Amino acid sequence: xxxxxxxxxxxxxxxxxxxxxxxxxxxxxxxxxxxxxxxxxxxxxxxxxxxxxxxxxxxxxxxxxxxxxxxxxxxxxxxxxxxxxxxxxxxxxxxxxxxxxxxxxxxxxxxxx
Numbered sequence: 223x224x225x226x227x228x229x230x231x232x233x234x235x236x237x238x239x240x241x242x243x244x245x246x247x248x249x250x251x252x253x254x255x256x257x258x259x260x261x262x263x264x265x266x267x268x269x270x271x272x273x274x275x276x277x278x279x280x281x282x283x284x285x286x287x288x289x290x291x292x293x294x295x296x297x298x299x300x301x302x303x304x305x306x307x308x309x310x311x312x313x314x315x316x317x318x319x320x321x322x323x324x325x326x327x328x329x330x331x332x333x334x335x
Contacts, residue, residue, distance in 0.1 A: 300324060304332065 302308075302325075310326035318324055323331035 302327065302332075304328075304330070306330075 304327040306328035308325060308327060309329045310323075312318060312323075312325070318334050320334055322334055324334050325332050
């Protein structure tokens with residue numbers, strides 16, 4: 223057997239021993255603390271310790287309705303950079319988002335950037 227194979231075998235054996243020991247300690251500690259007991263011998267259920275609370279699964283919903291107008295910043299005057307005839311304007315009070323036409327000049331949209 224080569225030195226490398228011996229080292230690999232030793233590592234595998236050590237890891238297996240550590241895992242087995244850890245599992246045994248976890249099981250014995252849990253059994254001593256009563257974690258593995260779910261039912262009593264008489265068929266009754268073991269209640270959890272008083273420091274715990276029962277949980278229920280539910281959907282949390284909280285809504286609130288408000289009235290008002292939403293806006294962003296103050297109104298701004300736009301200077302036309304194109305020569306031509308103004309062929310379209312949005313209705314007064316219309317909100318224009320980025321990427322939408324502010325107005326049209328000679329039927330060419332001028333887009334808000």
